[in-house]
Amino acid sequence: MSLSAYSKLENRFTRLGLLEETSGILHWDSAAIMPPGAALARGEQVAQLKALSHNLLANGETADLIAAALEQQDLNQWQKTNLELIRRKWLRATVIPEDLVIALSKACSASETVWRNARIAADFEMVRPYTETVLSLVREAGTAVAEKLDLSLYDALLDQFEPGARSQEIDPLFDDLTQWIPGFLDDVLTAQDRRPPIQMPEGPFAVATQRELAVTFMSALGFDFDYGRLDISLHPFCGGTPDDIRITTRYDENDFTSALMGVLHETGHAMYERGLPKDYRRQPVGAALGMSIHESQSLLVEMQVCRSREFLDYAAPLARASFNGTGTAWDVDNLYRLYTKVERGFIRVDADEVTYPAHVILRYQLEKALINDEMKLADLPAAWNQKMQTLLGITPPTDREGCLQDIHWFDGAWGYFPTYTLGAMTAAQIYRAAVQADPAISAGIPAGNFTPLMAWLRQNIHASGSLVPAAELLKQTTGQPLDPQVFKDHLKRRYLAD
Amino acid sequence: MSLSAYSKLENRFTRLGLLEETSGILHWDSAAIMPPGAALARGEQVAQLKALSHNLLANGETADLIAAALEQQDLNQWQKTNLELIRRKWLRATVIPEDLVIALSKACSASETVWRNARIAADFEMVRPYTETVLSLVREAGTAVAEKLDLSLYDALLDQFEPGARSQEIDPLFDDLTQWIPGFLDDVLTAQDRRPPIQMPEGPFAVATQRELAVTFMSALGFDFDYGRLDISLHPFCGGTPDDIRITTRYDENDFTSALMGVLHETGHAMYERGLPKDYRRQPVGAALGMSIHESQSLLVEMQVCRSREFLDYAAPLARASFNGTGTAWDVDNLYRLYTKVERGFIRVDADEVTYPAHVILRYQLEKALINDEMKLADLPAAWNQKMQTLLGITPPTDREGCLQDIHWFDGAWGYFPTYTLGAMTAAQIYRAAVQADPAISAGIPAGNFTPLMAWLRQNIHASGSLVPAAELLKQTTGQPLDPQVFKDHLKRRYLAD
Numbered sequence: 001m002s003l004s005a006y007s008k009l010e011n012r013f014t015r016l017g018l019l020e021e022t023s024g025i026l027h028w029d030s031a032a033i034m035p036p037g038a039a040l041a042r043g044e045q046v047a048q049l050k051a052l053s054h055n056l057l058a059n060g061e062t063a064d065l066i067a068a069a070l071e072q073q074d075l076n077q078w079q080k081t082n083l084e085l086i087r088r089k090w091l092r093a094t095v096i097p098e099d100l101v102i103a104l105s106k107a108c109s110a111s112e113t114v115w116r117n118a119r120i121a122a123d124f125e126m127v128r129p130y131t132e133t134v135l136s137l138v139r140e141a142g143t144a145v146a147e148k149l150d151l152s153l154y155d156a157l158l159d160q161f162e163p164g165a166r167s168q169e170i171d172p173l174f175d176d177l178t179q180w181i182p183g184f185l186d187d188v189l190t191a192q193d194r195r196p197p198i199q200m201p202e203g204p205f206a207v208a209t210q211r212e213l214a215v216t217f218m219s220a221l222g223f224d225f226d227y228g229r230l231d232i233s234l235h236p237f238c239g240g241t242p243d244d245i246r247i248t249t250r251y252d253e254n255d256f257t258s259a260l261m262g263v264l265h266e267t268g269h270a271m272y273e274r275g276l277p278k279d280y281r282r283q284p285v286g287a288a289l290g291m292s293i294h295e296s297q298s299l300l301v302e303m304q305v306c307r308s309r310e311f312l313d314y315a316a317p318l319a320r321a322s323f324n325g326t327g328t329a330w331d332v333d334n335l336y337r338l339y340t341k342v343e344r345g346f347i348r349v350d351a352d353e354v355t356y357p358a359h360v361i362l363r364y365q366l367e368k369a370l371i372n373d374e375m376k377l378a379d380l381p382a383a384w385n386q387k388m389q390t391l392l393g394i395t396p397p398t399d400r401e402g403c404l405q406d407i408h409w410f411d412g413a414w415g416y417f418p419t420y421t422l423g424a425m426t427a428a429q430i431y432r433a434a435v436q437a438d439p440a441i442s443a444g445i446p447a448g449n450f451t452p453l454m455a456w457l458r459q460n461i462h463a464s465g466s467l468v469p470a471a472e473l474l475k476q477t478t479g480q481p482l483d484p485q486v487f488k489d490h491l492k493r494r495y496l497a498d
Numbered sequence: 499m500s501l502s503a504y505s506k507l508e509n510r511f512t513r514l515g516l517l518e519e520t521s522g523i524l525h526w527d528s529a530a531i532m533p534p535g536a537a538l539a540r541g542e543q544v545a546q547l548k549a550l551s552h553n554l555l556a557n558g559e560t561a562d563l564i565a566a567a568l569e570q571q572d573l574n575q576w577q578k579t580n581l582e583l584i585r586r587k588w589l590r591a592t593v594i595p596e597d598l599v600i601a602l603s604k605a606c607s608a609s610e611t612v613w614r615n616a617r618i619a620a621d622f623e624m625v626r627p628y629t630e631t632v633l634s635l636v637r638e639a640g641t642a643v644a645e646k647l648d649l650s651l652y653d654a655l656l657d658q659f660e661p662g663a664r665s666q667e668i669d670p671l672f673d674d675l676t677q678w679i680p681g682f683l684d685d686v687l688t689a690q691d692r693r694p695p696i697q698m699p700e701g702p703f704a705v706a707t708q709r710e711l712a713v714t715f716m717s718a719l720g721f722d723f724d725y726g727r728l729d730i731s732l733h734p735f736c737g738g739t740p741d742d743i744r745i746t747t748r749y750d751e752n753d754f755t756s757a758l759m760g761v762l763h764e765t766g767h768a769m770y771e772r773g774l775p776k777d778y779r780r781q782p783v784g785a786a787l788g789m790s791i792h793e794s795q796s797l798l799v800e801m802q803v804c805r806s807r808e809f810l811d812y813a814a815p816l817a818r819a820s821f822n823g824t825g826t827a828w829d830v831d832n833l834y835r836l837y838t839k840v841e842r843g844f845i846r847v848d849a850d851e852v853t854y855p856a857h858v859i860l861r862y863q864l865e866k867a868l869i870n871d872e873m874k875l876a877d878l879p880a881a882w883n884q885k886m887q888t889l890l891g892i893t894p895p896t897d898r899e900g901c902l903q904d905i906h907w908f909d910g911a912w913g914y915f916p917t918y919t920l921g922a923m924t925a926a927q928i929y930r931a932a933v934q935a936d937p938a939i940s941a942g943i944p945a946g947n948f949t950p951l952m953a954w955l956r957q958n959i960h961a962s963g964s965l966v967p968a969a970e971l972l973k974q975t976t977g978q979p980l981d982p983q984v985f986k987d988h989l990k991r992r993y994l995a996d
Contacts, residue, residue, distance in 0.1 A: 018542055018543050021543050022543050022547065025524060025527060025543075026520065026523060029523060029527065033727065034742065035723060035724055035725055035726055035727055035742055036724050037722070037724040037725035037741055037742070038725065038739070038742035040741070041519065041739060041741040041742065044516055045516050045519050045520050045523075048517065048520075052550065224535070226534050226535040227533055227535035228533055229531065229533055241536070243535055243536045243539040244532065244535070244539065
């Protein structure tokens with residue numbers, strides 16, 4: 001019996017998925033353990049896998065199979081959605097001319113390299129010409145996609161990270177937060193000043209002990225070390241494959257708190273990947289949704305659960321015992337104040353959950369203006385500093401603490417930033433629905449029992465893969481579209497209630 | 499300007515080489531650090547890479563390019579040899595029908611799985627039916643190759659591990675050793691009994707310290723950690739890629755000697771891979787020669803150099819200092835006796851260099867008889883035990899210590915075993931030529947200076963890649979064909995001279 005066009009497409013995407021898994025392992029290896037001299041050869045190995053994937057995806061046979069499969073009447077809902085996602089992947093892979101792909105890749109590589117030095121030198125002008133080229137090619141590629149998918153230019157870029165998201169829908173959400181944050185931040189800082197000062201537990205904290213504690217919490221959250229690892233890398237991430245999930249972190253012997261919370265964040269990502277529907281492994285419909293849902297799963301674990309007073313009731317005594325901690329710095333109250341400390345700062349990756357949205361909104365507004373040619377790249381530093389003053393009341397001393405701090409734009413990732421704050425808002429909304437649906441979820445936390453939480457997340461979020469778009473999934477699980485009020489309520493409860 | 503057929507072939511083999519490098523990293527990862535639950539998915543990833551490689555190698559375009567390149571008059575000697583090696587690779591890839599490849603792969607997998615239990619149960623009959631199937635399919639595949647390459651059936655199998663080797667040339671070498679070993683072994687054991695008893699240094703030996711010491715010796719031998727790693731795996735090996743060489747070992751806290759010598763052995767393999775000609779990276783002519791030259795490089799480092807009295811003059815004080823060793827067990831004389839201890843034993847992988855050839859010759863004679871249908875598989879256990887008695891004067895208590903001990907035959911690797919002893923003989927002959935050519939080589943060893951040795955090996959062995967066949971390379975570098983007398987002289991000098 002010959003296979004249907006749809007089945008042949010599935011087979012093709014299984015092969016693509018296997019290539020992606022292979023790349024995933026190579027990528028983890030490069031970041032975590034590869035000897036430095038292997039970098040050049042590794043780059044060639046990865047480029048080769050990319051070329052093979054592109055060829056498998058973009059060739060004419062794929063187009064014919066899609067056309068034939070669209071005629072099939074025997075597909076179930078998962079298969080229909082899979083076919084639509086396959087079609088969009090194929091469209092994106094074929095719409096950008098190959099010479100533009102190559103030019104963009106080269107431009108990004110050059111700009112990123114110069115950016116590393118420009119950031120050290122705090123000299124935006126050093127990298128600007130390179131980033132002009134990147135921006136211009138990103139706009140060219142985005143325009144091709146926008147025309148094909150009938151999207152605005154910015155949405156065409158955004159859509160690759162967050163399928164279905166539209167700036168028209170993001171604008172009012174972010175405008176709401178923009179109005180609200182400055183006043184709320186003042187209130188939070190005032191309330192914080194009234195509380196006892198935060199004490200830092202005194203180190204040193206042996207790396208082996210930090211790791212052991214992290215493994216304890218990961219295991220409690222449901223991370224199965226038969227299907228994953230915890231290692232070290234300069235920039236923590238969650239990589240690998242659904243059957244081989246590889247979390248990384250970095251340890252600071254003088255401060256155990258950041259590695260620990262980083263691991264818990266990545267564990268949220270890992271549990272999502274691990275919970276994806278096995279029946280559609282390696283198919284687009286079985287893959288994770290866009291960045292906002294992915295980030296919602298890490299932020300739900302980190303921000304909603306692990307920075308809560310209830311979690312610290314469970315975790316603080318374990319941490320104190322691990323490190324043989326003595327003194328009031330180890331009190332649950334103090335550790336809670338430490339893990340929910342808020343401050344005005346320049347650096348996004350160091351920001352707390354109250355100020356983080358300001359960092360994102362600033363970038364979102366600036367990148368939209370740049371993409372839409374409403375602003376010149378040369379004006380970026382001044383515009384950045386002005387927005388920083390408006391939103392957080394501070395001005396970066398140099399561009400190193402300003403518009404040069406993130407790699408994204410210099411490396412060609414435009415349209416990515418809003419997903420962080422969409423993820424934070426989504427996390428708050430999903431978590432509220434979860435604890436309302438099953439009282440055992442909040443009851444379990446002080447006891448270190450996360451089984452009810454993870455069971456609910458797996459059933460309601462993870463196991464649906466990409467069957468429905470993020471916005472619809474949110475409506476299904478929480479009964480309403482993304483609502484900034486839920487996020488604001490969470491922040492008010494945590495930072496003002498005392 | 500359009501590329502010549504030869505250049506197109508080179509490009510194709512660069513792509514094949516990149517896929518092989520990728521497989522090399524995945525293989526290392528599986529053996530060293532992969533979580534167990536990932537095994538199934540990893541198997542699929544590797545199979546996918548294999549299929550891609552096979553398709554790239556065996557398709558019609560390759561055949562056309564080879565035919566066209568054979569007409570080119572502008573190729574230098576490296577390119578001509580490369581083309582011939584490419585042609586042979588292509589022949590091997592196309593001569594075995596695809597359904598036979600699949601049947602063989604399945605049969606090997608089944609036989610290997612049953613063998614693991616049969617070995618534990620010491621029950622050869624348990625696995626025999628599965629191995630009958632493997633043997634029959636190996637013969638079928640071998641026959642196809644033999645006809646195409648005009649070789650005997652056994653040589654067709656041998657040739658895949660050791661290109662150019664012929665059993666007709668191996669037979670007299672091995673017959674010579676077969677006659678010589680039993681009497682020599684008696685003499686060695688008598689001489690050994692006259693020496694002071696061997697003392698084992700007392701542990702425990704911390705793994706971290708063992709590793710540190712291994713790294714010291716690896717570095718002294720020229721292993722560059724910018725281009726490689728040392729890790730742990732159940733079965734030690736040297737894997738990865740020439741720019742990213744990954745050695746593994748396993749540590750025993752009660753005995754530091756075996757991990758250390760294992761690492762030095764693998765370092766010999768590593769230095770060969772690292773010294774291959776960069777200009778022909780990823781081309782067949784730039785790759786390592788067959789197993790006997792590869793094994794000669796590991797055995798040259800381990801057996802010729804690192805188990806010598808001169809090496810221990812350098813290494814023993816370092817080891818003693820690392821482990822804070824006290825007492826006469828740490829004397830150079832004692833450690834030398836320990837590292838050159840000879841005994842009659844059942845297990846090949848535990849054998850010393852005097853008895854090792856007996857283990858290999860036994861297997862070579864038996865596998866040849868089985869492949870040539872001169873013996874039934876059912877008769878293997880009895881034949882094994884009888885040969886063991888003749889060669890080493892001992893009889894295995896069960897088949898676990900007899901014909902079930904090695905994975906090779908059960909996993910489909912027939913024609914592999916002789917390369918071990920060819921490698922040991924080759925090592926002796928190359929090392930003799932090296933120390934004759936440059937007196938600084940032996941002079942450097944007690945001082946821990948291996949630069950002259952490695953410079954000579956790189957220039958005379960490593961850098962020639964596969965430009966000339968193993969037998970010719972041996973003649974070029976040592977002035978004569980493989981001569982068992984050189985190996986016997988080495989053994990006599992080491993084991994009887996006192």
